[in-house]
Amino acid sequence: MELNSNLPTGPIESAWDRARFEMKLVNPANKRKYNIIVVGSGLAGASAAATLAELGYNIQCFCFQDSPRRAHSIAAQGGINAAKNYQNDGDSIFRLFYDTVKGGDFRSREANVYRLAQISVNIIDQCVAQGVPFAREYGGTLANRSFGGAQVSRTFYARGQTGQQLLLGAYQALERQVGAGQVKMLPRTEMLSLVLVEGKARGIVTRNLITGKIESYAADAVVLATGGYGNVYNLSTNARGSNCTAIWRAYKHGAAFANPCFTQIHPTCIPVSGEYQSKLTLMSESLRNDGRIWVPKTCGDKRPPVQIPEPERDYYLERRYPSFGNLVPRDVASRNAKAVCDEGRGVGETALGVYLDFSDAIQRLGASGIRERYGNLFDMYERITGEDPYKVPMRIYPAIHYTMGGLWVDYQLMSTIPGLFVAGEANFSDHGANRLGASALMQGLADGYFILPYTLGNYLASTKLDKVQTDYAEFRREEAEVAAMTKQLLAIKGKRTVASFHRELGKLLWDHCGMSRTAKGLQLAVTKIRELREEFWTNVDVLGRDNEMNQALEHAGRVADFLELAELIAIDALHRDESCGGHFREEYQTPDGEAQRDDEHYSYAAAWEFRGLDQPPELHKEPLQFEYVHPTQRSYK
Amino acid sequence: MRLTLHVWRQKSASDPGRMIQYEARNVNPDMSFLEMLDVVNEELTVKGEDPIAFDSDCREGICGMCGFVINGVAHGPRRGTTVCQLHMRKFKDGDVLYLEPWRARAFPVIKDLVVDRGAFDRVIAAGGYISVPAGSAPDGNAIQVPKQNADLAMDAAACIGCGACVAACPNASASLFTAAKITHLGVLPQGQPERADRAMRMVAQAAAEGFGSCTNIGECEAVCPKEIKLEVIARMNRDFIKAAWTNRGTSSATGGAG
Numbered sequence: 001m002e003l004n005s006n007l008p009t010g011p012i013e014s015a016w017d018r019a020r021f022e023m024k025l026v027n028p029a030n031k032r033k034y035n036i037i038v039v040g041s042g043l044a045g046a047s048a049a050a051t052l053a054e055l056g057y058n059i060q061c062f063c064f065q066d067s068p069r070r071a072h073s074i075a076a077q078g079g080i081n082a083a084k085n086y087q088n089d090g091d092s093i094f095r096l097f098y099d100t101v102k103g104g105d106f107r108s109r110e111a112n113v114y115r116l117a118q119i120s121v122n123i124i125d126q127c128v129a130q131g132v133p134f135a136r137e138y139g140g141t142l143a144n145r146s147f148g149g150a151q152v153s154r155t156f157y158a159r160g161q162t163g164q165q166l167l168l169g170a171y172q173a174l175e176r177q178v179g180a181g182q183v184k185m186l187p188r189t190e191m192l193s194l195v196l197v198e199g200k201a202r203g204i205v206t207r208n209l210i211t212g213k214i215e216s217y218a219a220d221a222v223v224l225a226t227g228g229y230g231n232v233y234n235l236s237t238n239a240r241g242s243n244c245t246a247i248w249r250a251y252k253h254g255a256a257f258a259n260p261c262f263t264q265i266h267p268t269c270i271p272v273s274g275e276y277q278s279k280l281t282l283m284s285e286s287l288r289n290d291g292r293i294w295v296p297k298t299c300g301d302k303r304p305p306v307q308i309p310e311p312e313r314d315y316y317l318e319r320r321y322p323s324f325g326n327l328v329p330r331d332v333a334s335r336n337a338k339a340v341c342d343e344g345r346g347v348g349e350t351a352l353g354v355y356l357d358f359s360d361a362i363q364r365l366g367a368s369g370i371r372e373r374y375g376n377l378f379d380m381y382e383r384i385t386g387e388d389p390y391k392v393p394m395r396i397y398p399a400i401h402y403t404m405g406g407l408w409v410d411y412q413l414m415s416t417i418p419g420l421f422v423a424g425e426a427n428f429s430d431h432g433a434n435r436l437g438a439s440a441l442m443q444g445l446a447d448g449y450f451i452l453p454y455t456l457g458n459y460l461a462s463t464k465l466d467k468v469q470t471d472y473a474e475f476r477r478e479e480a481e482v483a484a485m486t487k488q489l490l491a492i493k494g495k496r497t498v499a500s501f502h503r504e505l506g507k508l509l510w511d512h513c514g515m516s517r518t519a520k521g522l523q524l525a526v527t528k529i530r531e532l533r534e535e536f537w538t539n540v541d542v543l544g545r546d547n548e549m550n551q552a553l554e555h556a557g558r559v560a561d562f563l564e565l566a567e568l569i570a571i572d573a574l575h576r577d578e579s580c581g582g583h584f585r586e587e588y589q590t591p592d593g594e595a596q597r598d599d600e601h602y603s604y605a606a607a608w609e610f611r612g613l614d615q616p617p618e619l620h621k622e623p624l625q626f627e628y629v630h631p632t633q634r635s636y637k
Numbered sequence: 638m639r640l641t642l643h644v645w646r647q648k649s650a651s652d653p654g655r656m657i658q659y660e661a662r663n664v665n666p667d668m669s670f671l672e673m674l675d676v677v678n679e680e681l682t683v684k685g686e687d688p689i690a691f692d693s694d695c696r697e698g699i700c701g702m703c704g705f706v707i708n709g710v711a712h713g714p715r716r717g718t719t720v721c722q723l724h725m726r727k728f729k730d731g732d733v734l735y736l737e738p739w740r741a742r743a744f745p746v747i748k749d750l751v752v753d754r755g756a757f758d759r760v761i762a763a764g765g766y767i768s769v770p771a772g773s774a775p776d777g778n779a780i781q782v783p784k785q786n787a788d789l790a791m792d793a794a795a796c797i798g799c800g801a802c803v804a805a806c807p808n809a810s811a812s813l814f815t816a817a818k819i820t821h822l823g824v825l826p827q828g829q830p831e832r833a834d835r836a837m838r839m840v841a842q843a844a845a846e847g848f849g850s851c852t853n854i855g856e857c858e859a860v861c862p863k864e865i866k867l868e869v870i871a872r873m874n875r876d877f878i879k880a881a882w883t884n885r886g887t888s889s890a891t892g893g894a895g
C-alpha cells in the first residue's frame with residue numbers, strides 16, 4: 001500500500017484554487033451518465049448527496065434511521081465556526097487555520113486545514129440562504145459566541161440546536177433532489193459490505209432493516225459519510241445507532257485506517273447514573289462561556305455546593321490556565337477533571353463529577369438572559385437529573401464524544417481504495433489529535449458542499465470506468481459473505497446478550513484507552529479484547545430471524561465490528577509513544593502534567609492496513625510537514 | 638419500583654397484533670423510559686422471548702426517532718418531552734402502563750411500536766425547502782433578518798418530525814408538522830420567492846398521503862415535544878388561501894389547507 005496524499009505545492013493561500021483549476025471536469029451533459037452511492041445522510045452525506053445531485057449526477061443515498069433527517073448530526077448543540085470576522089475582533093482565515101492546527105496538537109495536515117478555514121465562510125453563506133435560522137442581533141445581523149481553544153468569537157449558532165438546523169437545511173436540499181428524481185433515498189438500509197471490481201470501489205451490499213433482505217447496489221464511485229465510531233466505548237454522547245460498520249468493512253477491504261486512537265473526550269457531559277445507562281448526554285461546550293468549573297478544595301467535602309464558601313472552592317481551570325480559563329480545549333479540560341476526581345475531590349454520589357456553576361452568570365445576566373442562551377440545555381439537564389441548574393450547579397464529567405481518527409484520505413478525500421471517498425467524521429482528515437469545538441459541523445459541510453463535488457468529478461473524469469452490474473461475481477460473493485455472517489450470529493444461541501458484550505467492551509476501553517493510557521494497560525486491553533471477541537462468537541444470544549426487522553441482530557453486527565476495531569485502537573495507542581491531544585500516555589508528560597509530544601519520532605499520521613484478523617495490521621506513515629504554523633508545546637496558560 | 642406494562646406486539650405489517658402483559662421489576666427512578674424498556678428487553682432475551690421493537694437513536698429528544706403512546710398520550714405524561722427524555726421518576730411504584738404505536742393511516746405499523754413515517758419526508762420533498770444550489774449564496778450578512786423573525790422561524794424550525802401531532806389528532810392530520818415548516822421558511826426573507834408554491838404543494842402532498850384535515854382541536858400542540866404553537870397552522874392556512882386565490886402556485890392542490 002502506498003500513501004499518496006496528493007497535497008498541492010506552492011503557497012498555501014492559493015493551493016485549493018490551483019488544485020481546483022488542475023482538476024478534470026465532467027461535461028454537464030455527461031454527469032447524468034454517472035451513478036454515485038452516498039452512504040450516510042448526516043451533514044457530510046446529505047450535503048454531498050444534495051450538491052452532487054444539483055450538478056446532475058444520479059445519487060443513491062443510504063441511512064439506517066427511518067429518515068435522513070435523523071442522522072446523528074442532528075444532536076450537535078453548540079455551533080459552527082467560520083472565519084467571517086463579523087465581530088471585528090481580529091479573526092481571519094489564517095487565525096482559524098492556526099487555531100485548528102494548534103488545537104489538533106500538530107497532528108493534522110496544514111493544506112487540508114487551510115482549505116477548511118477558507119471554505120468556512122462559504123458554508124455560513126450557503127446555510128443562511130437555505131433558511132437556517134441562525135441567532136441574530138437586534139439589528140438583524142448574525143450573532144456569534146466563543147468556543148474552547150479560541151480567543152475570538154467566531155461560532156455561529158441556532159440556540160442550542162445548531163446541528164439540528166444545519167442538518168435540516170441539508171436534508172431539505174436533499175429532499176428537494178429526491179422530489180426532482182435526482183436522488184433515490186434508501187432509509188432503514190444498512191451498508192454491510194463494500195464491493196470492489198478490478199480494485200475500484202463499485203458498489204455496496206446492504207441489509208434492508210424492515211425485511212432483512214440482502215441487496216446489492218452498483219455505482220461509479222462510493223462515498224462513505226457514516227459518522228464517528230465513539231460507540232466502541234458503549235457509553236458516549238453519540239446516538240445509540242452510531243457505528244463503525246461501514247468504515248470497518250471498508251478497512252477490511254483495503255482502505256487504510258488512520259489514527260484510530262485519536263478519540264475525543266468531552267469535558268462537559270452529565271455523569272453516569274447506573275448500570276442501565278444507555279448513553280451519555282452532552283452539555284454543550286458553549287456553557288463554558290458563562291459557567292465556572294470548580295470542585296471543593298478539600299478531599300471528601302460532601303457538603304451541598306451552596307454551603308461551600310468561596311474560599312473553599314477550587315476553580316482549577318481558572319487557576320491553572322489564567323488566559324483561557326474555563327475555555328481551554330477539550331482534552332485539557334477533561335484531563336484536569338479526571339485529575340481532581342482522582343485526588344478525591346470529585347462531587348456527586350459517585351464522586352466522578354465536577355461542578356459547572358452559573359450563579360455568577362445568573363447574577364450578571366439574570367435567569368432570563370441565561371434561558372435565552374441555553375434554555376434547552378438547562379431543560380434537558382433538569383429532565384435527566386431531576387435537579388434545577390438555575391438553582392444548583394450542574395454536575396458534569398468527561399465522556400467519549402468524537403473520533404478524530406477514521407479512514408485515511410488524500411487531499412481529494414479519496415481513501416486508499418480508488419473510487420472510495422470518505423467525508424465527515426468518518427475520515428481522519430482535519431482535526432489531528434484533538435478537535436476544537438464547533439469544527440466538526442464545519443468540516444462535514446465543507447466536505448459535502450464544497451470539496452467532494454469537485455474532487456469526485458475529477459476522479460470520474462480521469463478514470464476509465466466500465467459499466468458494472470449487481471449480478472457480477474464480485475457482488476454475489478460479498479452478498480454470500482454478508483448472509484453467512486448474519487446466519488452465524490443467529491446460530492450461536494449462547495447465553496449472553498449483545499448489550500452485555502457491548503458494556504464489557506466499553507468498560508475495558510474506557511479503563512485502559514480512555515482519558516489516560518499506559519503501555520501496560522494497553523497491552524492488557526489487547527489481550528482482553530481478543531478474549532472477549534472469542535467469547536462473543538461462541539456465547540452471544542441473538543433471537544429472532546434474519547428475514548424480519550430484528551434490532552438485536554443489527555446491534556450484534558455492530559458490536560462484532562466494534563470488537564475488532566477496539567483492538568486496532570489499542571494497538572495504535574500502544575505504538576504511539578508520546579502524548580498528543582486526546583491521546584495521553586501517562587509515561588509522556590511534562591513536569592506540570594501536560595501532554596508531551598515527540599515530534600522527532602511521531603510527527604506522522606499512522607495509517608493501518610488490514611492483513612487478516614490473525615495477523616497484526618501493517619503500519620504506514622504519512623509524514624507531516626509544518627511550514628506555516630511552527631510546532632510548539634501547546635500552552636493555554 | 639415495579640410496573641406492569643401492556644405492550645402492543647405485532648410481528649409485521651400484515652400481522653393483526655395484540656396487547657401482551659409484562660412486569661418491569663427493579664425500575665430505577667433515574668432511568669429514562671427507553672432504558673427501562675432496554676432492561677425489560679434484556680430480561681426477555683435471557684428468557685428466550687422476542688424483545689419489544691421500538692425506535693430510538695439520539696436519546697436526547699432531538700432526532701425525533703422515538704415515540705409511542707403511553708396510556709393514551711403520545712410521548713407520555715410529561716409535557717414538552719419525548720419518550721427518550723421521559724424519566725421513571727415521573728411514575729409511581731405499581732403503575733400500569735399501556736404502550737401502543739402511533740396510529741394513523743399514513744403511518745403503517747412495521748413491527749410492535751415501530752411505524753413507517755416516510756410520508757413526512759415526502760411532504761418535505763414536495764416543497765419544504767428553499768432552492769439554493771451550493772455556491773450561489775450571497776454573503777451571510779447581506780440578508781438581514783429582524784431578530785423577532787429569526788426567533789419565530791427558530792420556534793417553528795424546532796420541529797423534530799416525530800409524528801406525535803399526527804398520533805394525537807383524532808383526524809390524524811399532519812397540519813402541525815406541515816405548518817411548522819411552512820412557517821419557518823415563510824417568515825424569513827430567503828423563503829419569500831417560493832412561499833406560495835410551497836404552501837400549495839406541501840398541503841397537497843399531505844392530503845395525498847392520507848393525513849386528515851385540521852378541525853382545530855389542538856391535541857397536536859398539547860403533545861408536541863417541542864411545544865410548536867397552533868398558530869403556525871393559522872399562518873399555513875393564510876399562505877395557502879392567498880396562494881390559491883392569486884393562483885400563484887404552479888401545482889394544483891387537492892384537498893384543503895389541512
Ligand SMILES: Cc1cc2nc3c(=O)[nH]c(=O)nc-3n(C[C@H](O)[C@H](O)[C@H](O)COP(=O)(O)OP(=O)(O)OC[C@H]3O[C@@H](n4cnc5c(N)ncnc54)[C@H](O)[C@@H]3O)c2cc1C
Pocket residue numbers: 039040041042043044045062063064065068070071072073074075076077078079080162163189190191192225226227228237238239242243245246282401402423424425426437438439440441442444
Ligand atoms: C451530542 C453532540 C454534540 C455535538 N455538538 C457539536 C457542535 O456543537 N459543533 C460541532 O462542530 N460538532 C459537534 N458535534 C460533532 C458533530 O455533530 C459530528 O461530528 C458530525 O455531525 C458528524 O457528521 P457526519 O455527517 O460525519 O455523520 P452523522 O451525522 O453521524 O451521520 C452518519 C450517517 O451515516 C449513516 N450510517 C452510519 N452507518 C451506516 C451504515 N452502516 N449503513 C447505512 N448508513 C449508515 C447514518 O444513518 C447517518 O445518516 C457534536 C456531536 C455530538 C455527539
Ligand code: FES
Pocket residue numbers: 692693694695696697698699700701702703704719720721722
Ligand atoms: S431518540 Fe431521538 S428524540 Fe428520542
